[in-house]
Amino acid sequence: MRIYKYIFLIVVVLFLGCNKNSNHPVPYYSFDENVNLTLPAYSPLQGVGGWAYVSSIGSKGVVVYRQSMNNFVAFDRHSPANGSLECETGLEVDEDNFLILNDPCSDAQFSLYDGSIIGGDTEWGLRSYMVEYYGGQYIRIYNP
Secondary structure (H helix, E strand, O other): OHHHHHHHHHHHHHHHHHOOOOOOOOOOOOEEEEEEOOOHHHHHHHOOOOEEEEOOOOOOOEEEEEOOOOOEEEEEOOOOOOOOOOOOOOOEEOOOOOOEEEOOOOOOEEEOOOOOEEEOOOOOOOOEEEEEOOOOOEEEEEEO
């Protein structure tokens, strides 16, 4: 009887975990992209603190930020802010503080470091994507 309790608990946890972002206002896209860090468009990602846009994936493209030598983060440039879901432009890195992403269609601001809300009329942080890096010249950005 005890084994059934464990199986039930595992099924419930898996079910709840799969729906984590199902209500997020930014559309879900499945993709798997390798980015060559030696290409000129992505050369800023070769150093810690560098960022670059990858326009071929996500809803309105993706912004990638290098947090440390081995850690990258990637966020969709589609803003989840109220009034911005129909906006044609994507989030833009702030000219005065590269760790802030500005929504040109609202007053919302988000952290490039972790995708959290800095300000504005929104209850959602940025949609994040998986990034793998094992050294070398490529990173893999994907959303299963």
